[in-house]
Amino acid sequence: xxxxxxxxxxxxxxxxxxxxxxxxxxxxxxxxxxxxxxxxxxxxxxxxxxxxxxxxxxxxxxxxxxxxxxxxxxxxxxxxxxxxxxxxxxxxxxxxxxxxxxxxxxxxxxxxxxxxxxxxxxxxxxxxxxxxxxxxxxxxxxxxxxxxxxxxxxxxxxxxxxxxxxxxxxxxxxxxxxxxxxxxxxxxxxxxxxxxxxxxxxxxxxxxxxxxxxxxxxxxxxxxxxxxxxxxxxxxxxxxxxxxxxxxxxxxxxxxxxxxxxxxxxxxxxxxxxxxxxxxxxxxxxxxxxxxxxxxxxxxxxxxxxxxxxxxxxxxxxxxxxxxxxxxxxxxxxxxxxxxxxxxxxxxx
Amino acid sequence: xxxxxxxxxxxxxxxxxxxxxxxxxxxxxxxxxxxxxxxxxxxxxxxxxxxxxxxxxxxxxxxxxxxxxxxxxxxxxxxxxxxxxxxxxxxxxxxxxxxxxxxxxxxxxxxxxxxxxxxxxxxxxxxxxxxxxxxxxxxxxxxxxxxxxxxxxxxxxxxxxxxxxxxxxxxxxxxxxxxxxxxxxxxxxxxxxxxxxxxxxxxxxxxxxxxxxxxxxxxxxxxxxxxxxxxxxxxxxxxxxxxxxxxxxxxxxxxxxxxxxxxxxxxx
Numbered sequence: 001x002x003x004x005x006x007x008x009x010x011x012x013x014x015x016x017x018x019x020x021x022x023x024x025x026x027x028x029x030x031x032x033x034x035x036x037x038x039x040x041x042x043x044x045x046x047x048x049x050x051x052x053x054x055x056x057x058x059x060x061x062x063x064x065x066x067x068x069x070x071x072x073x074x075x076x077x078x079x080x081x082x083x084x085x086x087x088x089x090x091x092x093x094x095x096x097x098x099x100x101x102x103x104x105x106x107x108x109x110x111x112x113x114x115x116x117x118x119x120x121x122x123x124x125x126x127x128x129x130x131x132x133x134x135x136x137x138x139x140x141x142x143x144x145x146x147x148x149x150x151x152x153x154x155x156x157x158x159x160x161x162x163x164x165x166x167x168x169x170x171x172x173x174x175x176x177x178x179x180x181x182x183x184x185x186x187x188x189x190x191x192x193x194x195x196x197x198x199x200x201x202x203x204x205x206x207x208x209x210x211x212x213x214x215x216x217x218x219x220x221x222x223x224x225x226x227x228x229x230x231x232x233x234x235x236x237x238x239x240x241x242x243x244x245x246x247x248x249x250x251x252x253x254x255x256x257x258x259x260x261x262x263x264x265x266x267x268x269x270x271x272x273x274x275x276x277x278x279x280x281x282x283x284x285x286x287x288x289x290x291x292x293x294x295x296x297x298x299x300x301x302x303x304x305x306x307x308x309x310x311x312x313x314x315x316x317x318x319x320x321x322x323x324x325x326x327x328x329x330x331x332x333x334x335x336x337x338x339x340x341x342x343x344x345x346x347x348x349x
Numbered sequence: 350x351x352x353x354x355x356x357x358x359x360x361x362x363x364x365x366x367x368x369x370x371x372x373x374x375x376x377x378x379x380x381x382x383x384x385x386x387x388x389x390x391x392x393x394x395x396x397x398x399x400x401x402x403x404x405x406x407x408x409x410x411x412x413x414x415x416x417x418x419x420x421x422x423x424x425x426x427x428x429x430x431x432x433x434x435x436x437x438x439x440x441x442x443x444x445x446x447x448x449x450x451x452x453x454x455x456x457x458x459x460x461x462x463x464x465x466x467x468x469x470x471x472x473x474x475x476x477x478x479x480x481x482x483x484x485x486x487x488x489x490x491x492x493x494x495x496x497x498x499x500x501x502x503x504x505x506x507x508x509x510x511x512x513x514x515x516x517x518x519x520x521x522x523x524x525x526x527x528x529x530x531x532x533x534x535x536x537x538x539x540x541x542x543x544x545x546x547x548x549x550x551x552x553x554x555x556x557x558x559x560x561x562x563x564x565x566x567x568x569x570x571x572x573x574x575x576x577x578x579x580x581x582x583x584x585x586x587x588x589x590x591x592x593x594x595x596x597x598x599x600x601x602x603x604x605x606x607x608x609x610x611x612x613x614x615x616x617x
Binding site: 073076077078079080099102103105107109110111112113114115116117121125126128129130131157173 | 353354357358361364365368369462463464466467468469470471472473474609610613614
């Protein structure tokens with residue numbers, strides 16, 4: 001994160017004002033407001049609002065067809081927005097200033113490498129397109145291919161690579177010019193769990209140690225939860241929720257869930273717990289039960305009641321919702337609303 | 350920087366094109382037929398033909414219309430007219446064919462293989478991308494034509510000189526053809542195919558549209574090449590310069606109307 005400049009009002013010359021404004025602007029890698037885009041009759045984005053600070057890992061989540069790739073394509077300047085009250089990347093307004101943005105971004109989408117060229121040639125070619133000298137591009141390509149475990153295959157044609165190897169080479173290609181902002185569209189697709197974990201750790205390191213900003217779309221919610229500093233859930237053309245993964249999960253799953261540990265676990269009378277006011281569900285677990293409450297206010301009374309029940313109460317801990325749970329709940333809720341709306345429209349006809 | 354980027358794109362296309370037989374085969378076979386088989390077959394046939402048969406052949410041609418043939422034998426006239434005038438059109442077909450194949454492969458082929466989108470995200474300018482693609486297809490078309498010209502010149506002088514009686518090839522018309530018209534036609538055809546390729550989604554479509562729209566136009570020019578040559582190298586050169594101007598205007602127009610969104614949208 002960049003530090004704010006300390007200036008006094010009386011000291012502010014136009015140059016200082018401009019510098020301060022620039023610094024304020026550069027705090028944000030991406031600023032989007034009211035972004036909309038349709039393809040024919042289909043509205044894909046319908047008022048996306050997003051503000052992403054520099055130096056973090058942002059995860060854009062959403063079901064297939066939600067508009068994640070369209071968002072990436074608009075932010076990288078290969079598609080235009082139908083409308084947006086603000087569309088700014090690395091402090092530059094799009095689409096007018098896209099030429100100032102491109103040298104500083106790296107992009108991996110569902111594209112392909114040149115199968116007839118070697119891995120090294122592919123990366124060197126892209127380095128050269130970013131204005132790197134041949135020597136620098138080759139050096140960077142060697143380092144990245146080694147980093148992604150492709151060093152011994154760098155002289156082989158990409159057409160001979162496995163799907164996972166191609167995916168790694170595509171990500172390496174996005175990083176070839178040392179970009180400030182990296183867009184990765186489903187980066188772990190095609191990777192085995194170990195390689196996916198390794199990639200996520202690498203992204204995390206690059207973000208923490210080098211202050212690079214990552215904008216990632218993915219379906220692998222567990223991975224996203226582990227490395228993202230911020231996530232946004234794209235649903236029905238809008239960002240339904242955004243914030244730190246835990247915040248988003250709490251936002252989308254407002255219920256309180258507590259884990260009750262009792263000894264011996266079998267003594268817990270689950271029907272009695274379920275009968276308590278404010279309890280929605282009781283799910284037996286190995287050490288006792290998982291109790292879901294309708295409100296946070298119900299917690300003290302429920303805990304007192306359980307403490308008074310037979311058996312030794314060994315522990316009570318709040319179990320925060322996972323990002324995956326939150327995401328699935330949002331998607332299912334929206335699907336249900338969509339179905340009901342469809343039925344209502346059908347009934348009205 | 351821009352010149353470097355243009356060459357980077359062109360060099361990459363060249364390496365890709367030369368790595369596949371699908372592209373190399375037509376590029377090798379057609380020139381071989383036009384530059385080796387036809388002229389060698391004709392010149393050998395003329396050498397073994399009786400003067401009476403040669404006279405029958407030449408009698409159908411208005412030889413007086415062809416400068417430089419008045420003093421020659423009938424075999425000499427047939428050899429001179431065919432190698433200097435009639436086969437000239439082949440040297441416009443060769444760069445046309447090579448440029449169509451390479452340009453369709455490099456631009457529409459890249460769209461089809463989903464490799465072009467990656468390039469569109471980079472800082473490469475529309476000008477560098479379009480010019481790089483045109484250079485990547487037009488340059489080999491010109492180089493292959495020049496190599497063919499070298500082979501043709503050698504064969505004509507070995508097999509044709511004994512019939513004509515002196516060293517006669519290449520004439521000034523041919524120098525204008527190779528130095529001015531072949532590069533101009535190569536760029537024109539490549540630019541046409543790149544323009545078409547930006548609007549279709551597959552290599553086959555680009556090839557087909559180029560085949561229907563560009564080739565007939567070129568064949569029309571080829572059909573008139575012999576006649577135009579008769580008007581002399583000066584007129585031929587003016588025609589070449591006009592085509593160069595058309596190339597420049599066309600390239601500027603393609604760059605101005607090039608739209609990354611249209612390219613990306615074609616494979617959404």
